[in-house]
Amino acid sequence: MIRDKEILVIDTDGSKLGIMSAKDAQKLAIEKNLDLVKIAPQAKPPVCRILDFGKYQFEQQKREKEAKKNQKVMSIKEIRMFSAIDTHDFETKVNQAIKFLKSGDKLKVSVRFRKRAIAHPELGAELLDRFKDACAEFGTVEKPAKMEGRSIVMFISPKASK
Numbered sequence: 001m002i003r004d005k006e007i008l009v010i011d012t013d014g015s016k017l018g019i020m021s022a023k024d025a026q027k028l029a030i031e032k033n034l035d036l037v038k039i040a041p042q043a044k045p046p047v048c049r050i051l052d053f054g055k056y057q058f059e060q061q062k063r064e065k066e067a068k069k070n071q072k073v074m075s076i077k078e079i080r081m082f083s084a085i086d087t088h089d090f091e092t093k094v095n096q097a098i099k100f101l102k103s104g105d106k107l108k109v110s111v112r113f114r115k116r117a118i119a120h121p122e123l124g125a126e127l128l129d130r131f132k133d134a135c136a137e138f139g140t141v142e143k144p145a146k147m148e149g150r151s152i153v154m155f156i157s158p159k160a161s162k
Contacts, residue, residue, distance in 0.1 A: 002026070002038055002048060010039070010049040019045055076155075078108040081131075083117045083124045090127075094134040097156070101138040107156040124152040132156070 002022045009017040009025045012034065017025075022036075029036040029050045037056065040047040077100045079093050097107055109131055111124035128145045135156060143155040 002036060002046075004046050006045050007038075007048045008043070008045050009036075010047065012050055022048075025050075072104065074104060074106060076106045076108055078110065081109070081111050081127065083111055083113050083120070083127065085127065090130070094131065097131070097135050098138050101135065101156065101158040104158050106142070106158070107135075107139065108153060109156060110151045110153045112151040118150055121147060121152065128152060128154050 002025075004022055006019050007022055007025055008019050009028070011017050012032070017028070025048060026036050032050060034050050035053040036048050036050055037053055038046055039049050079097055079100075081090070081093055085093075097109070100107055109128060111127050113121070113124060117123070125145055132141055132154070137159075139156040139158050141154060142157040143153075145152050145154040
């Protein structure tokens with residue numbers, strides 16, 4: 001299915017066979033019981049290779065799968081607190097946050113206000129400042145505390161490991 005008049009042909013072992021017509025290259029591939037595959041269509045002249053196309057596709061899929069495996073997936077974990085939180089509960093949330101940051105996840109820390117507590121948003125901001133200081137060794141603030149509806153939200157990303 002190669003429509004170009006002249007193509008650069010590469011053999012199965014990687015050696016260049018030179019520039020030839022597409023028909024001649026196709027005949028050569030058929031003689032070797034292999035396929036003629038266009039590797040670089042944008043090149044002048046286009047580069048084609050004689051190879052087993054099924055095996056080529058399999059190896060390409062294998063490489064893509066390997067690249068996906070090595071990819072680090074970063075997810076966002078959320079920690080919710082209320083403006084009136086006890087010290088032990090706060091420490092538990094901090095420990096959980098540190099665990100998430102060590103594993104390389106981003107954090108969304110939110111302080112929710114119930115009923116009339118919304119009248120004192122400075123308490124939530126103070127709580128987030130304490131939280132930020134407690135996690136300072138393991139993460140940095142990506143987005144500072146911001147009021148969103150009935151809650152204050154802050155994003156923390158993990159520090160780059162050495």
